[in-house]
Amino acid sequence: MNLKLPANYLSRFSSTELAASTDAGFGVRYFPLPFGTDWRVSVVRNEKYVEYNLSTRLNDTTYAAGIYNNGYTAEAGVPTAQVTHDPYRGLQYGALLRGGGASSRVTAGYALTALDNRVRVLNNVGVAVQGDVTAPYTQSEAGGSVSQALTPQASVRLGASARLFTFPVQGQAQGSVDLNPGLDLNPAPGVNVSVSHLERQAVGSVPVGDLNYGDYRETSASAAYRLSAPVGSPQFGVAMLRSSLTRSWTGETTALRGDVLLRAGDLPSLLGPSIGYQWGKTPESGRWLLSLTFAPR
Template sequence: MSKFLPSLSKGLTLKAGFAAFALAAVAPSQAQSTAPEPFRFQFPAGYLSRLGGTEGVVDFGGKIDQVNAFGVRSFPLPTLQDLRLVLVKHNKYWEYNISTRIKDTTVFAGIVNNGDAPAGIAKVEVAHDPFKGIQYGASLQRTQYGAYDSNARFNVGYAMSAWQDRIRILNLVAFSLDSVTTTEKREGQDTNITRVSATPYTFSQINGGYGESVGQQFNWRLDSTARLYTFPLNDKAQWSVDVSPSLEYRPGSGVTLNLSHLERFAGGEVALPSYNLARYEETNAAITYRIPGTPEFGIGAVRLRGTRNWTSDYTYLRNDLLLNIKALPFLIGPSIGYQWGPAKDGSASQMLYALVVMGK
């Protein structure tokens, strides 16, 4: 939550999400008007708008007295270049990384989320991926897919568009180097043996969507993605297709109903486990009521969300209370929900607690 602190002579109010801080500027006296201007820190132009993408993380899992993870994701640093920081404490490790987007190139480095594993996954990546034109990228990361320990991947390709940029067509030629370390008996002693395998592959993807408004209350949209991986030296290939219809309905002032569904079909086999996709079905529904007015502090919106994961037999129901804090460019608040279906502790259900954010 942001706070306001008066300066000694010039008012300077700075706002930031999930942190309470401000800076005071001291102006020189009239008698010293010829003295050098003192150092004053200023946020770069447009910094406050970056805060809208910040995500707070508070994961209690099924027990309110035991926090599984807490921290912040996509927090913008006060620099001219938009640098995004992730810092999340998990039970067994820290997740931390930094990333930025320079024109059409994304640069990423750090430790990424690995669920309940003993450690996070170290990763460095550079990806040049404009909507249209030449594409290329490289990544190096530790992995935990079966016996794989680490991999280095490189790709180059081209993207084009059709139907007035509603459809994007991407084709890549790629190469993966995977290292596997196993322990074997050599002369009666356990010895670590590292083997490196090379896997060339291609990736093709077509994705796009189309939607329209129906009157003043309805919006509908249909999005779809088709993918194809081929592994010529492994005699393997896998295709997958996602189809996702969605609907938005506004029955009254401040009330919005959102419905969406995802159907994923897949077939074939991959040579790299991290690219494997399987059949998937999920339905989501949410009804949101935004409270009119912009108070200094008060309830900004209430939201009820439901999710049905048909593939894994999960059902989620979440209730969100979002606070409107005038100093913040977004709404933030607690979420309390319930899960029916398999839980981490083996039971059939559990409570869900979280911190949620929504744009104003």
């Protein structure tokens, strides 16, 4: 019996994570199953528990169930069941049920768009529960982005969003604003350089930690070089080199990644290993970053 893989199967590996450290555990996350519907499975061994879960996204709806990560040294993972329907526009609803002290919530609302879908406005109502806290809340959010070419080799972009959470029972509220400028350069044939920054400022407080959009600052840069011809042979060889650097100023972490992407036969995508390292606040908090990576052929 021949197994016929979906046409886009290999591209699904772009979000697969290989875990191999005493921080991230040992195993694989979001491994795609060879079905028409994009089901993902995770199995990772941590120090005292195994996380295992199954998830998919179908018709603008996310389905997920299983035991999720709670940190490498925790006593147990987080039991989770989720159904979330969140199209770019239209009716929104969802339920997230979790154990292990994590928060759960149910939501309903509506999203609309403006300016040729470049701006999205979301309004939700919901109830969040964590421990002995039950918090009805409202969520209002608006966001969009614009881009502008400066020259044939350079362009700039800016994303912005604003959100407001209110918790009438607790008498609390939090507002936040995100700004996300970016610069894209193509200084030479096959070369692409991208730089971006995320700045979030918030005021107020929330009674449930998972709904806290607090101050955050992060800068990232990436560079890629696509070779005019694969190194090796036309059927199998190195076709692209890529690296990225991300600094979380708020979390005090720095991550450096290097990707080697190969052209292999008639595969529709370039693929290869991604190896990196993340430095934390202390030498002990550093960890390796291992995954498969993909790019359009």
